[in-house]
Amino acid sequence: MNGSLYLRYLTRELRGSAGRLVFFVLCLAVGVAAVIAVAGLSDGMERGLRSKARELLAADLAVESRRPLPAELDGILADLGPATERVDLKEFVSVVAADGGSQPGKSRLAELKVVAPPYPFYGELELEPAGVLHDLLDARSVVVAQGMLEPMGLAIGDALRVGGESFVIAGAVLSEPDKVNISFTSVAPRVFLSQAGVDRTGLEATGSRIKYRALVRLPGTDADGVRAAARQVRLQLPDVEYMKVETYAEAQPGLRRGLERAERFLSLVALLSLLVGGLGVGQTVRAWLQSRMDSIAILKCLGLRPREILALYLGQTVLLGLAGSVIGAVVAVGLQSLAPAFLTRVFPTYVIEVWQPFAILRGVLLGVGVALLFSLPPLLTVRRVPPAFVFRRDAAPLPVSPALRYGVGGVLLAGLFVTALLQSGSWLLAAQFTGGLLASGVVLALGAWLTARLVAGAPRSFSKVWLRHGLAALARPGAGTLGAIVALGLGVVVVLTMYLIETRLGGQLNADLPDDAPTAFMVDIQPSQWDGVEGLLNDNGALDITSVPMVNSRLVSVDGVGVESLVEQIPKDEPRNRWVLTREQRLTYQADLPESNEILRGKWFSDESLPEVSVEREFAEDMGADVGSVLVFDVQGVPITLHVTSIREVDWESFAVNFFLLVEPGVLEEAPQFLVATARFPDGNEQKMQDVLAADFPNVTVIQVRQVLDRIVEVLGQAGLGVQLLGAFTVIAGILILGGVVSAGTIRRGREVALLKAIGMTRSGVVSVYTVEYGLIGLVAGAIGALGGTLLSWAILVYWMNVPWTWATPAPWVAVIGTVVLAVAAGIGASLRALGRRPVEVLREN
């Protein structure tokens, strides 16, 4: 068969199969849309982070520290070149309040940013009124986030109290290029002010969580030059291990790492919906070929070689795969362009580049590949169609060699692994994914086989004819029960797993706080202020008021090894480890073990000869310390040596104030310190309390626990939207498959209905027979699928995400019932046409 003839028959063969082909294309389009949307969006974010790296940093190079930057930085920067420019920023949270006159005005937590010209070196601050930030800022004015005005009942020109001082709101910020700090604590809207402004408030003296940041511009320096400059800074700057030196060339490594992790997970989820679609494609091809048995036999009679016929149908699969994938790609691009609007709170969306041709191409190829992969087993039947079929309907199928059959199985499995590898980029994840799918498939196949065996062996002595026939239909040879149950069951596993994980994660955060948990935290209380603050708390109905002293320090060495060399030994991909060593260590001291703590090893402060410290278990592991270790801290210039005498387990979910490092009393009392207090407001008075505190103790920062949790729920909700969307894709693909499974039997069904009617069964009787047959298919697939989905989500939640499991969900039951209902509905739906026809029409055709 030459090329042009091949192409001609390729297109001719597609005629008259419109319904089935639409189904094929839909199955695939859904999965491909999911895959491309995920890949396109994450590529778009990743590329955006790189191409807008300068804007996101607002500089070429930045140095950040929790303490004022060393004076040596100036000299080091000067050495980098005569044109080097530097501008310093400070960021910290504080409570700001509307001016309420004689009453305390409405207050809220804000993120203050102290800036000076020429910030930002790169990127634009969008302001209202339009203009330059520094023209609006002076010692008595602030510029605030647009989103903060209305909730506080403020407008441009009104007064805002910051640190107890009154400022005029000179403008509003609409967008800020370098606001990429996507942590749960950055809940607060931005307030810009000048150095002169912050000097008026005195907040810098009492604030314990100030981030000092030097932005550096290196004119005319390329990425390599900037990297070299960063190396220079790291080499020469004292105490640099406690600081973060970033360049635009690294393009937000933390953010990209998080993105990569999210992408891996979401890519596999998307792949699942594509594979569920692939199952549907496989079923469609099977049904399609069944309806083409006559044509295939005739073609063989006319002298077409089996491999030519196989090529014909393979070609059609590719064509349809391409059509489905392209439609999926169009849907995906549409979704991607909508995505930024939903991600504003979790990502600097201005950087997202929506058009990602490579992701689209990859998705389309993946779609075609999956279509081919799942079509291979049914396409084998082309070889099996006996040409003698034209004479005898019962002609025995041609044999297919076991090597070919196992070969196709092997190709399918290898193909699954390759797609998983492409999507996750990890051999281990790909192997786990393929193994999991294989195991689920095997269990489902076993279940299907067992069901058929049980039904076949069951006594057929039911008095109801429809029950007898329904069961018999399921068990008869060649009923296709196995394929239907496996396809359907896998769909249920995927959909239920997604649903359970998603609702459990959301549910955990939405759950009510423990009754005795504090509902507000107050930090930066100066020791001299405590009596006043405590009085106010009591006056406003606060219960369970506690306070602990806090001393800021830096870790200098663990067992004599300096932090600098410890940091050097840490592999690059373990950022937490580094954080444990170089963070601003917050020490507290108290005589008794706190309630939500438990000693795992060693003894609670018992050695009178040593200054002791108790360390939280995971923190100790990360810093490489255990009972007997010696830790040296730098407490504002004074070295303090502490001996680890106990390791504690902390119940962080208690929401009480807890510390990684607890020091024995008698060591830190003289160090500069402030207090952290907690309180519980049973009447929900947190806001009122905050307003009062903002008026009387403006340097005290109040954190309302409920607000923070709500913010986390909101952020996770935005991130979870993608997962929900992908889950919806999988559900749609699952429902499509069900239709495919059922329509695969349409031809047989038509003949059966005609026969049953011919021998006198009423239409309702026929419907009952199918209800039993499909109900049972749905029940077995639903039950095994629900069990598999529950087990899988349990394993993922408990072992992977460390989230405690709860059984309190009706979802698995709903899944079983839903699958039964869907299967019966689809089965009867597919038989409707046959039910409506006169038996003789159908029988004459056959």
Place this chain on the structure above:
Amino acid sequence: MKPPAIELRRLTRRLPSGGRDLTILDGIDLTIDAGEFVAVLGPSGSGKSTLLALMAGLDRPTEGEVLLDGEPIQALSEDALALIRRRKIGFVFQSFQLLGNLTARENILLPLELNGRKDAGARADRLLEMVELSDRGHHYPSQLSGGEQQRVALARAFGPEPSILLADEPTGNLDSNTGKLVLERLAELRREHGTTMVLVTHDEQVGALAGRQIRLRDGRLDRDAAREEVLT
């Protein structure tokens, strides 16, 4: 000497049925010369269609040999058999067996194109004319009557001028008038092309059109008929 167009030697076909073997054809010996027109007669279930399928390499014998133009075909691969059918054999079936997604003309074109005939289009048009369906070439099988469909099938079978034509109850699904017309056309085309033809039928009248009649009963050649054959 030219070998016979079709030669069957001790041809046996057994099928498994309900756990045991059912003998459909039992040691058939038969020789059909090139250009001969043979009718295979017999009641339903006597093995007529199986015989035809074996002759065309559509089925494989349990024992014995099938030789086409002196070449044994029973050991050939599916691909090789397909090529033999493409070049040598035409079929006409009781249920027409047209490809439903191709128009009448495209059905006729297919074997011509498979054989790489440069004049495929022109020949298809001429064949349509010969079976008096020139104006219906663009219709799909479902839009044609039974007689029209069978005439398309005739045109398709004779298109590539096969040396052997196998017809399985070609009038079985047609009323007697239409059947007669189709048979006339079949005979005409055979004469014109000098084709070797094997026609399976249970209808004595139809069988009488052939130069030689073979009778099958329970998978064997009917001895009376065979003797008759020897005597004539």
